[in-house]
Each structure stands twice: as C-alpha cells, then as structure tokens.
Amino acid sequence: MKLAYYPGCVAQESGKELDMATRWVCRHLGIELVDFPKFSCCGSGFIDEANSVLNVALNARNLALAEGAGLDLMTVCSTCQGMLTLANRRLEEPAVKTKVDSVLAPLGIHYRGTTKVTHMLGILTEKIGADALKSRVVRPLTGLKVGAFYGCHLLRPQAEMRSESAEEPHSFEDLIAAIGATPVLYRGRVMCCGFPVLFVKEPTANRIAARQIDDAKAHGADAMATPCPLCHISLDSFQNKAAHEAGHALDMPVFHLPQLVGLALGASAEELGLPRHMVSTDAALAKVAQVAVPT
Amino acid sequence: MAAASMPAKFEVYRFDPSKDQVPRYDTFTLDLPPHTPVLTALLKIRTENDPSLTLRYSCRSAICGSCAMLINSKSRLACQTQIGPEIAAHGKIVIEPMRSQPVVRDLVVDQKPFWDRYRRIEPHLKLDAREPMPVGKENPMTPEQVERFKETPRCIACGACYSACPAVEADPAFPGPMALAKLYRFVVDPRDKAQKDRLVRIQPDGLWLCLRCHLCTEACPKDVRPSERIRDLKEMAIAAGGLSENGSRHAHAFKENIGEAGVLNEMKLVRQTYGPMDLLKSVPQGIKLARKKPEILKRPHPIEGIDEVKAIYKALDPEAEGK
Numbered sequence: 079m080k081l082a083y084y085p086g087c088v089a090q091e092s093g094k095e096l097d098m099a100t101r102w103v104c105r106h107l108g109i110e111l112v113d114f115p116k117f118s119c120c121g122s123g124f125i126d127e128a129n130s131v132l133n134v135a136l137n138a139r140n141l142a143l144a145e146g147a148g149l150d151l152m153t154v155c156s157t158c159q160g161m162l163t164l165a166n167r168r169l170e171e172p173a174v175k176t177k178v179d180s181v182l183a184p185l186g187i188h189y190r191g192t193t194k195v196t197h198m199l200g201i202l203t204e205k206i207g208a209d210a211l212k213s214r215v216v217r218p219l220t221g222l223k224v225g226a227f228y229g230c231h232l233l234r235p236q237a238e239m240r241s242e243s244a245e246e247p248h249s250f251e252d253l254i255a256a257i258g259a260t261p262v263l264y265r266g267r268v269m270c271c272g273f274p275v276l277f278v279k280e281p282t283a284n285r286i287a288a289r290q291i292d293d294a295k296a297h298g299a300d301a302m303a304t305p306c307p308l309c310h311i312s313l314d315s316f317q318n319k320a321a322h323e324a325g326h327a328l329d330m331p332v333f334h335l336p337q338l339v340g341l342a343l344g345a346s347a348e349e350l351g352l353p354r355h356m357v358s359t360d361a362a363l364a365k366v367a368q369v370a371v372p373t
Numbered sequence: 374m375a376a377a378s379m380p381a382k383f384e385v386y387r388f389d390p391s392k393d394q395v396p397r398y399d400t401f402t403l404d405l406p407p408h409t410p411v412l413t414a415l416l417k418i419r420t421e422n423d424p425s426l427t428l429r430y431s432c433r434s435a436i437c438g439s440c441a442m443l444i445n446s447k448s449r450l451a452c453q454t455q456i457g458p459e460i461a462a463h464g465k466i467v468i469e470p471m472r473s474q475p476v477v478r479d480l481v482v483d484q485k486p487f488w489d490r491y492r493r494i495e496p497h498l499k500l501d502a503r504e505p506m507p508v509g510k511e512n513p514m515t516p517e518q519v520e521r522f523k524e525t526p527r528c529i530a531c532g533a534c535y536s537a538c539p540a541v542e543a544d545p546a547f548p549g550p551m552a553l554a555k556l557y558r559f560v561v562d563p564r565d566k567a568q569k570d571r572l573v574r575i576q577p578d579g580l581w582l583c584l585r586c587h588l589c590t591e592a593c594p595k596d597v598r599p600s601e602r603i604r605d606l607k608e609m610a611i612a613a614g615g616l617s618e619n620g621s622r623h624a625h626a627f628k629e630n631i632g633e634a635g636v637l638n639e640m641k642l643v644r645q646t647y648g649p650m651d652l653l654k655s656v657p658q659g660i661k662l663a664r665k666k667p668e669i670l671k672r673p674h675p676i677e678g679i680d681e682v683k684a685i686y687k688a689l690d691p692e693a694e695g696k
Contacts, residue, residue: 087636087637087639087673088637090636090668090673091636091637091639091666091668091669091671091673092639092662092666092668092669093666094666094668115676115677116676116677116678116681117676118631118635118636118676118682119631119635119636119637121627121628121631122627122637123585124623124624124627124628125624125627125628125631126604127585127604127607127608127611127624128607128608128611128624128625128627128628129608129628129689129690130604130608131689132628132685132686132689132690135685135688135689136631136682136685139681139682139685181684181685181688181689182685184684185681185684185685187681230584230585230586230587230588234586234587234588234590234591235587235590235591235598235600235601236591244587244591245447245588245591246447246462265446268588269539269586269588270539270540270584270586270588272543272584274583274584274585274586275540275581275582275584275620277619277623277642277643277646277647278581278582278618278619278620278623279544279578279581279582279619282540282543282544282582285543285544286539286540286542286543286584289539289542289543315662315666316658318658318661319658353665354665354666355665356661356662356665
C-alpha cells in the first residue's frame with residue numbers, strides 16, 4: 079500500500095513523537111508513505127473561522143498535490159482529517175468550486191476532487207484490518223485498559239465527515255482490542271479535549287481536559303490513546319494545568335494512536351518517542367512489560 | 374400488520390431533591406414494537422407502573438420541544454427517538470434528565486440557566502428609529518435574504534444542544550449553541566440594524582468559547598446546525614469587531630502565521646495571540662514543554678512552494694493584498 083502522508087504541523091514540531099511512531103508502524107506493516115514537502119497546514123479550524131474560502135483553497139492545493147501523484151492521502155490528526163475532508167465537501171458546492179478554481183488555475187493547479195482522505199485509524203482498521211494486525215502483534219497489550227479518545231473532527235459534523243457514528247463510534251475500540259488491550263467505554267471518549275479554547279481561556283480548556291481524563295479514570299482506564307495530536311497537547315502537554323484546575327492529581331499516560339500500535343508490534347519506547355511525553359508512560363508500560371519481545 | 378414486540382429494558386433516573394439524598398435508577402421492562410417512541414414508553418410506565426414518574430412533554434410530534442432528555446447519554450427528544458435502535462446498540466435504554474441544568478424532579482430540569490443565557494443575546498429585532506417598520510404593510514424579503522437564515526428559524530428551543538455542549542458544562546460564561554444560533558438569526562435579518570454591535574458585544578466570554586466540537590449539531594432534532602452558524606458568526610465577528618479578544622486574535626494570527634511559512638510557527642502563534650500579561654503567564658509552562666520538546670523554540674523552514682500559498686492569500690485574503 080502506497081499513500082500520500084500528510085503529517086500536519088504538530089507531528090513535525092512539538093508532537094514529533096507522533097511522526098516517529100507513524101513511520102515506525104507503517105514501515106513495519108509495509109505501508110509506503112510518500113512525503114510531500116509542498117504540503118501546507120490544514121488551517122486547524124482556525125483559518126476556517128478567519129476566512130473560510132481561503133481555508134478551502136489552501137486545502138484544495140494540498141489535495142491536488144496527492145491527486146497529481148495518483149495517491150490517496152493518509153492523515154494522523156483528527157483535525158487535519160476534518161479540515162481536508164471539509165474542503166472536499168465544500169468543493170462540491172459549485173460557487174465555492176468556481177471561486178477556488180479561479181484562484182488555483184493561474185498557479186497551474188487543477189484539483190478534480192478525487193483525493194480520498196483517510197485517517198491512519200481507518201487505514202489500520204479498514205485497509206489492514208483487525209485480523210491482519212492481530213497476526214503481527216508480538217507484544218499483546220494484555221491487561222492494559224485503554225480509553226480511546228477520538229477527537230471531534232474525525233467524527234463530526236457527521237454529514238460532512240460521513241464518519242461512523244458521530245456519538246457512538248467503535249473503530250478505535252476495535253483497534254485497541256486487536257492489539258490485545260482492553261478498551262474502556264466512557265462518555266468522554268467522543269467529547270472535546272478543550273484544545274480549541276486553550277489560547278482563548280486556558281482554565282476552561284484545562285477543566286474540559288480534566289473532565290475527560292477523570293471520566294476515563296473512573297471507568298478504569300490505565301491509559302488513554304488519541305488519533306489527534308491537538309488532543310494530545312491538551313491531555314498530555316497541559317495535563318499538569320488540568321490537574322491544577324481539577325484540584326487533584328490526574329497521572330494519566332496518554333498515547334498517540336500509532337505509539338500504542340507500535341508497542342504491540344514490538345517497537346521500543348525510544349523508537350516511539352515516549353520519553354518526550356509530559357506525563358510518564360512508565361506505569362502503563364509496566365503493565366505490559368512482562369511480555370518479552372522476541373529480538 | 375403490527376411489528377412484533379420486543380422486550381425493552383428501561384433504567385430511569387429518579388430524584389426528588391426535597392426528599393432524596395442521591396438519585397436512583399428504577400428498572401422497568403416492557404414489551405413494545407421497535408418503532409415505539411421513547412416518550413410513549415415512558416408514558417406507559419407512568420400509567421401502568423409508577424404514576425409518580427415526572428417528565429415534561431406536550432405535542433408528541435417534535436414541535437413543542439418539551440421532552441428533551443438523555444437517552445443512552447445522548448441529548449434527544451423522547452418523542453422523536455425510537456426504542457428499537459437504542460436496544461440494538463445498548464441492550465437497554467438509560468433515561469436521564471438533560472445536563473447543565475438543575476433537576477427539579479426525575480426528568481424535569483430547571484431551564485432557567487438556558488433561558489438566562491438566551492436573554493444575553495437580546496433576542497428581538499433592533500430597529501433603526503429613522504427607518505420604522507411599515508405600518509399596515511408587509512416587510513418583504515428577497516429569496517436571497519431568506520436564504521441567509523439557513524436552518525436557524527427551525528429552532529424549537531428544546532435545549533438538547535445546550536445539554537450536549539461541553540463548553541456550557543465547563544464555563545458558565547458561554548451562551549450556548551442555541552443562543553448563538555439565534556444570535557446568527559438576528560445578525561443576518563435585514564430588518565435588524567444592530568448587526569455590528571451584536572457581533573462586537575458577543576465576543577468577550579462568548580462566541581470564542583465555542584469548541585467547534587459539533588456535538589450540538591449532532592444533538593439538534595431540527596438540524597439547525599448551531600456549530601456551523603457559530604463558525605459563520607466568528608468570521609463575521611473578526612470582520613466587524615477587530616481583534617480585541619484572545620479568540621479572534623488567535624484565529625486571525627493563525628491565518629497570518631500560515632501565510633508566512635505555510636506551516637505553523639508554534640511559539641510565534643502564542644506571541645501573536647496573547648497580550649503581555651497572558652504571554653508572561655505562559656512562560657513557565659513554555660519552559661517545561663521546551664525541555665521535552667525543544668522543537669517549539671525553532672522557527673520552521675518555509676514549505677516548498679510557499680509562493681503558491683502566498684499567491685492564494687493574495688487572491689482571497691483582503692489583508693494580504695498589500696503584502
């Protein structure tokens with residue numbers, strides 16, 4: 079399988095560990111990732127708020143790059159997934175399409191609207207499949223209870239994302255089960271992480287993050303895992319602030335999706351960038367450490 | 374022919390604050406056809422099992438907006454939700470009162486917080502005294518003007534969006550999806566003459582607290598799509614109200630930031646968003662993060678083809694024209 083790889087900004091910067099884990103897992107599963115140094119930022123929902131047509135045009139350019147290479151595109155961020163998909167949907171409106179085309183045509187860019195955008199979660203569960211993934215597991219994460227945290231833009235608005243159920247999804251839990259861990263169901267798994275208001279009103283963002291972490295914990299989660307690096311910023315990078323806002327310790331390790339998969343496929347903590355987390359993942363790793371990885 | 378009945382297990386939240394220390398859940402199992410509305414089942418429980426079950430309802434046709442409640446954790450109208458799919462997905466139906474509003478009894482909540490926040494947007498037409506409404510005549514609108522309202526006139530104020538909203542839950546200042554969808558309705562009304570004032574005044578502790586999680590849009594029984602109209606309001610607010618808030622500055626700065634290198638400069642974005650006080654307060658956390666993630670201190674290289682990005686900005690962003 080060969081895919082255009084859209085890492086997004088955070089995985090190339092403060093969330094570098096997500097990029098490390100993604101490349102490790104894809105190499106291991108025989109997924110060839112093609113880099114496009116010309117990709118620009120997806121706009122992260124913020125450019126959409128400031129200038130929606132500009133947001134569509136920037137993403138049409140990204141989508142055209144993959145289309146030109148004849149490749150479908152893989153994202154590793156719920157927000158990138160949401161924004162690129164939203165651009166595909168808005169371009170179905172003739173007025174938007176005409177406007178965007180008129181801006182891109184002088185640059186020699188002609189997007190025909192054929193680029194399929196899939197998050198790595200979908201690649202693993204639909205293209206690789208739970209059974210095939212299971213057969214590659216060398217370190218089943220047996221005994222580790224994991225709360226999946228989806229990230230809003232992967233799922234909603236459902237009419238635009240054409241996602242699985244926007245309020246009661248199951249693909250991430252299926253993936254967690256396939257690698258031997260135990261998925262934990264809790265309301266917070268489809269809620270917001272607070273990130274969009276982290277720079278608007280930080281205590282509010284911290285309270286929202288704390289609420290979801292507390293919810294996962296109350297349902298027995300040893301760790302959380304997310305397909306979105308922005309959720310990771312809110313849940314891991316700012317977990318100390320969330321704990322302060324909540325008034326109690328949270329101590330919740332939060333994995334990026336490919337880190338959890340990589341662990342089960344035999345990657346080391348260093349290869350997955352786990353030491354870069356703000357909240358130590360050691361307690362979660364200790365739970366699965368008894369299974370020796372064949373070298 | 375009537376559809377075959379199925380056993381349907383209900384767990385219903387019960388609480389009388391004047392008597393009970395804590396809420397409890399009562400279990401009822403009924404045989405019902407799968408297309409039965411949850412409201413019909415609850416009324417059957419009240420008639421046949423427990424006349425003290427307290428709930429609010431009226432039209433039974435998704436028009437009055439009275440019977441919003443939590444059905445297996447989702448904010449929904451009980452009259453519009455059939456039991457079959459819920460039993461298929463969950464094996465039972467858990468019924469609870471809406472969130473973010475105090476329980477009066479069982480499934481009835483005190484909607485005062487919801488209506489108080491609605492009042493904040495001043496939900497009435499504000500006219501210009503120099504252009505009075507025509508007396509004894511219609512005030513016609515063009516089809517294009519009507520189109521701008523989008524789905525917002527459909528709102529029945531049931532409160533399902535308010536109950537589903539994590540920003541409402543976390544911050545009493547946030548007006549909530551319904552109030553903001555209604556605000557949109559007044560902002561695009563050609564008869565209303567206070568658009569700019571409305572867009573400026575809703576920004577502090579208001580508009581920018583929306584998380585764009587779209588849970589309101591999924592919960593709305595009338596497909597009003599509040600989160601999408603809030604997005605529209607944000608774009609209009611930046612145009613109308615300048616950049617006085619962290620929220621508007623952040624969205625605007627993000628746009629500017631990407632226009633420079635094509636990828637995000639994380640540190641610069643923080644500087645562009647925050648005023649001096651907030652910037653100072655963010656320093657200790659920044660130092661902690663930089664120890665583990667030194668990349669945040671680096672200025673990213675511009676992407677290949679940044680000239681294309683700049684050309685797109687030049688064509689579509691009025692602010693970029695002179696650059």
